[in-house]
Each structure stands twice: as C-alpha cells, then as structure tokens.
Amino acid sequence: MKTNYDLLVIGGGPAGAIAAKTAAEAGLSVCLIEKRPAIGTPVRCAEGIGKDLLKEFIEPDERWISADIERAKIIAPNGTAIHLEQDQAGNEVGYILDRKVFDRELVWQAAEAGSDVAVKTRAVAPIMERGAVKGARVISCGAARNIGADAVIAADGVESKFARWAGIDTTVPLREMMSCAQYLMTDIPIDPASTDFYLGNEIAPQGYAWVFPKGERTANVGIGIPGSKNRDGGRARDYLDRFVAKAFPGGKVIECIVGGVSVCRPLSCTVADGLMVVGDAARVVDPVTGGGIYNAMFTGRLAGTVVAACVSAGDCSKDALMQYDEGWRTSHMGRLLERNYKVKEFFINLSDPQLNALAESIASIDLHEFTVMALIKELIKRNPKMLFELKGLKDSLS
Ligand SMILES: Cc1cc2nc3c(=O)[nH]c(=O)nc-3n(C[C@H](O)[C@H](O)[C@H](O)COP(=O)(O)OP(=O)(O)OC[C@H]3O[C@@H](n4cnc5c(N)ncnc54)[C@H](O)[C@@H]3O)c2cc1C
Numbered sequence: 001m002k003t004n005y006d007l008l009v010i011g012g013g014p015a016g017a018i019a020a021k022t023a024a025e026a027g028l029s030v031c032l033i034e035k036r037p038a039i040g041t042p043v044r045c046a047e048g049i050g051k052d053l054l055k056e057f058i059e060p061d062e063r064w065i066s067a068d069i070e071r072a073k074i075i076a077p078n079g080t081a082i083h084l085e086q087d088q089a090g091n092e093v094g095y096i097l098d099r100k101v102f103d104r105e106l107v108w109q110a111a112e113a114g115s116d117v118a119v120k121t122r123a124v125a126p127i128m129e130r131g132a133v134k135g136a137r138v139i140s141c142g143a144a145r146n147i148g149a150d151a152v153i154a155a156d157g158v159e160s161k162f163a164r165w166a167g168i169d170t171t172v173p174l175r176e177m178m179s180c181a182q183y184l185m186t187d188i189p190i191d192p193a194s195t196d197f198y199l200g201n202e203i204a205p206q207g208y209a210w211v212f213p214k215g216e217r218t219a220n221v222g223i224g225i226p227g228s229k230n231r232d233g234g235r236a237r238d239y240l241d242r243f244v245a246k247a248f249p250g251g252k253v254i255e256c257i258v259g260g261v262s263v264c265r266p267l268s269c270t271v272a273d274g275l276m277v278v279g280d281a282a283r284v285v286d287p288v289t290g291g292g293i294y295n296a297m298f299t300g301r302l303a304g305t306v307v308a309a310c311v312s313a314g315d316c317s318k319d320a321l322m323q324y325d326e327g328w329r330t331s332h333m334g335r336l337l338e339r340n341y342k343v344k345e346f347f348i349n350l351s352d353p354q355l356n357a358l359a360e361s362i363a364s365i366d367l368h369e370f371t372v373m374a375l376i377k378e379l380i381k382r383n384p385k386m387l388f389e390l391k392g393l394k395d396s397l398s
Contacts (some may be wrong), residue, residue: 001118001140002340003149005031006311008135008149010162012039012122014294015279016155018057019076022304023153024113028044028311031147032107033116033138039104044259045293046182046212046220050094053294057301058109063219064101066214069094076359077200077352083363094269095214096195096220097293126152126166126275132317133166133274137274151307151316153276155300158260160281166272172283175228177262178207178290182222184255188248190219198243199355205229209243221248224261224290226348233261263287265341270328271321276303284328284337287344295333324332 005028009020012034020032047066054060074082111117121140126133127148135148153163164170190196190213198209207224214220223240230236244251262283270277278284279296286295299353306324310316328334349356 001031001116001121002029003146004135005029005116006150007031007153007307008033008147008151009153009155010136011037011116011155011157011279011281012107013155013157013279013296014106014293015281015300016153017103017110018297018300019047019155019278019304019307020110020115020117021106021113022112022301023308024115026305026308028308030111030115031118031149033118033121033123033140033147034107035120037120039107039117039119040100042257043099045099045223046210047097047099047214048094048210048212048291049293050098052397054095056294057297058106060095061105064098064105065095066098067096067192067211067212069096070196071195073194073196074359075196075198076356077202078356078359080359080363082359096214098214106230116232120318123162125154127160130165131273133272136162149274150311151276151321152275153278153300153303153307154281155278156281158262158280158285159227160277161266163272163275163277163281166275168267168269168272168275168277170213170267170277170281170283172262173262175226176262177227178220178224178261178263179227179230179236180224180261180290181240181258182220182241183253184214184218184257185221185244185251186254187246188216188217188219188221188251190214190217198247198257199359201352203243204239209240211280213246221251223247227260237323239254261285261290261292263290263341266329266334270299270325271318273318274316276307276321276324278303284333286337286340288340288347295337298331298333299324299328302331332348349384365377 002005007023007028007030009032015108020030024030070086072084121138123138125137127135133152137146137208156162191211203209204223204225206226209223212220223236225236262285264283266283269280278299280292284295285292303324310320
C-alpha cells in the first residue's frame with residue numbers, strides 16, 4: 001500500500017469492487033480498503049439477482065452461482081399463490097449467488113485491473129483539506145496511518161459512516177430501515193428452481209419472508225420487518241423462528257445472519273468535494289424488493305467512470321463530481337428507485353384482507369409480463385373497492 005493514490009475506495013462489496021475496477025481500467029492509481037479480514041464474509045444477503053442485470057457486469061460462472069431460478073411465487077396471507085414463470089417475471093427471478101465467492105471474484109478483477117487491495121484496513125476518519133476530502137485515516141492491521149487521494153469513493157455499505165463524517169446527511173428513518181434475519185437452512189422440502197415470497201402481517205408486518213434456494217433441500221430463509229416494529233418478542237429473528245417452525249419444522253439451521261436494508265429514498269446528494277457515495281451507503285436499494293447488488297454495481301461503475309475523467313481533468317470538486325449524482329438519478333435505475341418507493345409506500349399500508357383480495361385477482365390474471373405498471377393497471381380494472389387508492393398510485397407513477 002502506498003501513501004498516495006488518485007482514488008481511495010472504502011469497502012470491498014460489489015459497489016466498491018466495481019468502482020475500483022472501473023477506475024483502475026481507466027488508468028487511475030487506486031487503493032481499495034476493506035475493514036474485514038476477508039472479502040465476502042460474513043454474507044449478509046439472500047444473494048438473489050436478475051440474470052440480465054448480472055450479465056451487464058460479469059459473465060455468469062458456476063463457481064459463484066448456487067442456483068438457477070426459473071420461477072417465482074408470491075404467497076398471500078391466506079395462502080393464495082401467484083405463480084410467475086421466467087418469461088413473465090423478468091428480473092424478479094434470476095440467479096442465487098454464492099456471495100462469498102462472487103464478492104471475491106469482483107475484488108480479484110479490481111486487483112487484476114491494477115487496484116491495490118488492503119483487507120483488515122478500516123477507514124476511521126476522512127482527511128480534509130480546505131473543505132475537500134483528500135483521503136482517509138485508516139487502521140490497518142492495528143496500525144494507524146494516512147492514505148492520501150485526489151478523491152474517495154465511500155462504498156461502505158448500509159452502516160456507512162464515511163459520508164456522514166464528511167458532512168453528508170445519511171440518516172435513515174427507523175421505519176425505513178428493514179431489520180432482517182436469515183438462516184441458511186438445509187434438509188428442507190423446497191422447489192430448488194423457485195424463489196418464494198410470503199406476505200402478511202402475522203408473518204412479517206410491512207415486510208416479507210423469503211425462501212431463496214441454494215441447491216437441493218437448501219435455501220436462504222429470511223424475514224425483513226421495519227426497524228420501528230422490531231421490539232422484544234417481535235424482533236425479526238422471532239418472526240423468522242415462527243415462520244420456520246411452521247414452514248420447515250424438520251429443517252436444520254447451518255448459518256444465521258442479521259442485517260439492515262434501507263428502503264428509504266436515496267441520499268439527497270451523493271457527492272461532496274473529493275467524495276462520491278455509492279451502493280448501500282448511498283441508499284440505492286430497491287425499496288420494494290430490498291435488492292441492492294445490481295444498484296451497488298451500477299453506481300460503482302458510474303462513479304468509477306466519472307472520477308477517472310475528473311482526476312484526469314484535475315478537478316474533483318463537488319460541481320465536477322455532480323455528473324455522477326445526476327447520471328444515476330436520471331438513469332433507468334434511478335427512475336425505478338423513485339417509482340418503487342411510491343409503490344412500497346402503497347403496499348406497506350395494505351391489511352391482510354386487502355393483500356388477499358389483490359392476490360386472488362392477480363392469481364386469475366394471465367399477465368403477459370409481470371411489471372409493476374401492468375400489475376397496477378390490472379388491479380384497477382379488477383378491484384373497484386380499491387380503485388381510489390390504486391388510481392392515486394397509478395397517477396403518481398405515470
Ligand atoms: C438479509 C439481507 C438480504 C439481502 N438480500 C438481497 C438479495 O437477495 N438481492 C440483492 O440484490 N440484495 C440483497 N440485499 C442487499 C445487498 O446485500 C446489498 O445491497 C449489497 O451488498 C450492497 O453492496 P455494497 O457494496 O453497497 O455494500 P456491502 O456489500 O455491504 O459492502 C460494504 C463493505 O464495506 C466494508 N466497510 C464498511 N465500513 C468500512 C470502513 N470504515 N472501512 C473499510 N471498509 C468498510 C464492509 O465490511 C463491507 O464489506 C440483502 C441485504 C440483507 C441484509
């Protein structure tokens with residue numbers, strides 16, 4: 001590790017790895033630091049990603065794909081199931097990754113492109129010069145040191161602190177921070193080619209439970225509920241235990257993780273002088289699904305491209321870096337985030353009887369393609385009692 005770089009990337013998840021790779025390929029000297037001793041562990045993820053989305057970044061490789069998904073099922077509180085086949089569900093089905101290997105592959109590619117990589121190296125404060133971020137104070141294997149850089153990319157995940165230290169407001173309202181618990185379970189009867197989502201206020205109030213296969217009789221089984229509902233006796237892990245006891249009584253838990261997923265709007269600004277914020281740290285998780293791997297890679301790549309141009313031009317001011325902020329916000333991904341935020345706000349307020357009514361109508365529809373807009377149009381046609389709320393949602397989305 002040197003003392004000065006063009007770019008310092010904080011965090012070795014998908015956002016940081018793609019940012020480091022992109023910037024290194026564009027010719028910058030790059031250092032990526034990761035506070036954990038190993039890239040990719042522990043995995044705090046259900047590991048699902050759409051096939052086409054993944055292929056935008058990397059060719060699928062069996063070394064890090066645990067399951068190839070062909071269908072999805074959404075199960076309403078009363079058990080009504082909506083079945084979606086691959087051609088209908090698009091990016092709602094895809095691959096279940098093995099992120100322990102996948103994240104390492106991405107960081108390995110960044111290293112191959114020329115980026116330095118330092119694990120067990122934690123950023124503890126930004127280095128500030130005349131109001132601009134110029135690197136970070138780090139603790140590397142127990143020793144404190146400074147790493148100077150023309151620009152820093154904060155890719156430090158949902159628990160991100162770096163952007164806040166540098167003056168960006170990163171607060172997430174408690175009700176918009178999903179509290180998640182997940183077991184890797186084995187010896188359970190599952191459809192190994194189907195991702196299943198369970199809705200209902202008893203199962204996961206204002207959230208959902210998921211079963212994402214990792215092979216025959218093995219799956220990530222998890223639950224997410226808003227942080228504001230996470231209380232004694234009703235913590236995410238309690239809901240998960242109740243769900244598992246009912247759905248998979250004979251199953252064995254071989255791994256247990258807890259973690260947060262933000263389902264708020266993205267940060268109101270993702271750049272400052274010398275700083276760009278990407279991935280979960282920028283709050284760009286899809287508010288409906290809680291999926292963030294693709295958006296992390298998308299923002300990481302864009303930040304890497306923009307910073308390469310800014311460093312070459314000798315201008316890493318906030319104004320220059322704004323290209324990144326404007327770029328992702330006006331992209332398809334950015335527009336989807338805004339739309340899905342409104343969709344999420346609508347769905348979390350539905351009662352179980354309303355969810356059942358919706359599922360019953362959808363279950364009988366032959367949707368050519370399962371898109372949110374197609375769904376809402378059908379619902380408006382079929383649910384006169386909910387017409388008013390649904391129409392309001394449709395108008396706000398169009
Ligand atoms: C239970 C659960 C299930 C999920 N399921 C899915 C799913 O199925 N599909 C999907 O698309 N998304 C899912 N997500 C979300 C997904 O995991 C994230 O969106 C994705 O990992 C974001 O990537 P990232 O690179 O922004 O952050 P991360 O992957 O979190 O990486 C951030 C990295 O920064 C490091 N770091 C933090 N602070 C510092 C510091 N100060 N110094 C150095 N390093 C630091 C961390 O150790 C970490 O390695 C899930 C999340 C959870 C919690």
